Structures are given as C-alpha cells and as structure tokens.
Amino acid sequence: MPQPRDARLEAGTRQWFRVQAKQGNTAEIFIYDEIGRGFFGGGVAAEDLVKEIKALKLGADDELKVRINSPGGQFFEGITIHNFLRTLKAKVSVRVDGVAASAASVIAMAGDRVEMPQNAMMFIHNPWMFAAGDSRTMRKAADDLDQMAQSAIGTYLRKAGEKLARGKLVEMLDAETWLSAEDSVKFGLADVVDEPVRAAALAQFDFSKYGFPVPSAIASAKNALAETKRRQREQLRLLVDQSTFNIAELLPNLKTP
Numbered sequence: 001m002p003q004p005r006d007a008r009l010e011a012g013t014r015q016w017f018r019v020q021a022k023q024g025n026t027a028e029i030f031i032y033d034e035i036g037r038g039f040f041g042g043g044v045a046a047e048d049l050v051k052e053i054k055a056l057k058l059g060a061d062d063e064l065k066v067r068i069n070s071p072g073g074q075f076f077e078g079i080t081i082h083n084f085l086r087t088l089k090a091k092v093s094v095r096v097d098g099v100a101a102s103a104a105s106v107i108a109m110a111g112d113r114v115e116m117p118q119n120a121m122m123f124i125h126n127p128w129m130f131a132a133g134d135s136r137t138m139r140k141a142a143d144d145l146d147q148m149a150q151s152a153i154g155t156y157l158r159k160a161g162e163k164l165a166r167g168k169l170v171e172m173l174d175a176e177t178w179l180s181a182e183d184s185v186k187f188g189l190a191d192v193v194d195e196p197v198r199a200a201a202l203a204q205f206d207f208s209k210y211g212f213p214v215p216s217a218i219a220s221a222k223n224a225l226a227e228t229k230r231r232q233r234e235q236l237r238l239l240v241d242q243s244t245f246n247i248a249e250l251l252p253n254l255k256t257p
Contacts, residue, residue, distance in 0.1 A: 019052040027056045028065040035073025035103050046077040050084050058090035066094045066111065072102025075127045075148055082155060085110035096120045106152060109159040116181035119196040122189060125176040127152060156189065163188030
C-alpha cells in the first residue's frame with residue numbers, strides 16, 4: 001500500500017501539509033495547519049509542497065484532492081500554492097474539512113470543484129502585515145497591502161464568476177467575514193454543500209490569537225469539544241478508581257507459592 005510522502009523537515013520546522021501518493025489516478029494532499037514559514041511560527045515553505053506535488057507526476061487523466069483544515073498563514077505562500085495548483089493538468093478537487101481561513105481560503109479557490117461539509121466555514125479578510133519604520137516605510141507598507149488585496153480580490157472573483165460582485169466582495173473583506181458552507185456556495189466560493197463533519201475539526205484552532213473574530217459556530221464547537229474531553233477524563237478516572245479498588249480487594253486472597 002502506498003505510504004504518505006512527507007517533506008523532509010529541518011531542525012525547528014513544523015510540517016503543515018502531507019502528500020498522499022497516487023492510488024490509481026488519484027492523489028491527495030492534506031493542509032491541516034498554519035501555512036508557511038515565519039508568519040505564525042516555524043514551518044516549511046510552499047516550495048516544499050510544490051516539489052512534493054510535482055513528484056506525483058500528475059497528468060490530464062489524474063485527480064488531485066486537496067483537503068483543507070487551516071487557520072491560514074503567509075499570504076504569498078497561499079498565493080504560490082494556489083497559482084501552482086491552477087497550472088496542473090490534473091483535475092483539482094478541494095474539500096474544506098473544517099475551516100479554510102485567510103490564506104487557506106485563497107488556496108481553496110484553486111479547486112475546479114470545492115466541497116464544504118454543512119458545518120465547515122470559510123473566513124476572508126484583507127491582507128495584513130507587521131511593519132516598523134518611519135512614515136515613508138509605513139506608507140509603502142500600506143501601498144503593498146493594497147496591491148496584495150487586489151491580488152486576493154482577483155483570485156476570489158475568478159472562482160466566484162457572476163455570483164459575486166466586486167463591490168460586495170470588497171465589503172466582505174473589509175468586514176472580515178466568516179462564511180458558512182451555504183453562503184460560500186451562494187457567493188460562488190464553493191460548489192457543493194456536503195454532510196456535516198465532527199465538531200473537533202472546527203474546534204482545532206484558536207483564532208483569537210490571530211486577532212480574527214470568532215463566530216458562534218466555532219465557539220460552540222470548542223465548548224462542546226471541551227465538555228466531551230472533560231467527560232472522557234471523568235470516565236477514565238472512574239475506571240482507574242474502580243480498577244484500583246478491585247486489585248486492592250484481590251490482594252488479601254493471593255497466596256504465595
């Protein structure tokens with residue numbers, strides 16, 4: 001059975017993707033963490049993912065399935081992955097397993113077909129960066145952000161087609177908008193609404209640390225997951241207590257040979 005192809009990691013790096021080798025005419029990649037190097041912490045660069053996909057040698061008769069559950073990451077890493085996926089001769093199918101936020105939503109736009117479970121979500125916003133310097137540096141940073149925003153707008157509109165007007169998209173980006181699966185399909189950013197996923201997929205990331213607004217659906221999922229873990233710990237404690245009691249009860253009856 002083919003084994004997953006993993007990028008080689010240098011010391012101190014964090015792997016945020018996994019590439020599953022081809023089985024028949026289908027291969028899969030999993031983007032299940034923060035994307036890229038440096039922005040939200042250590043990681044491997046987009047070029048490593050590109051190399052892994054190139055090694056699959058996908059042709060026109062093949063399909064690449066892209067599975068996403070990510071809070072986003074570096075903007076240009078997301079653009080790089082999106083643009084590379086768009087060059088493939090193979091069909092690209094995207095499935096948002098939990099969340100496609102920020103740069104991860106940009107990657108999702110590369111799909112010829114984008115599926116979202118009913119309780120999955122997408123988050124879009126204007127690019128932002130950290131900058132330090134004098135007024136000239138800050139003005140340049142603002143100009144650079146405007147150019148990055150135009151790049152993102154073009155990417156979303158290419159996927160959405162006539163379902164989403166430029167003015168409406170700009171309004172949603174300015175508002176930092178969470179989109180349900182139904183809304184994503186409504187605006188052309190996804191194609192299909194599928195069966196719901198487990199709440200754990202939605203609750204995996206702490207979006208508050210990125211300064212993103214947290215929608216009630218994700219907050220509820222995190223609360224539900226925390227309660228489930230609490231009950232599991234309590235059940236385990238009771239099981240251990242019961243086992244300890246049974247052992248203590250047996251000890252006096254044990255005979256030395």
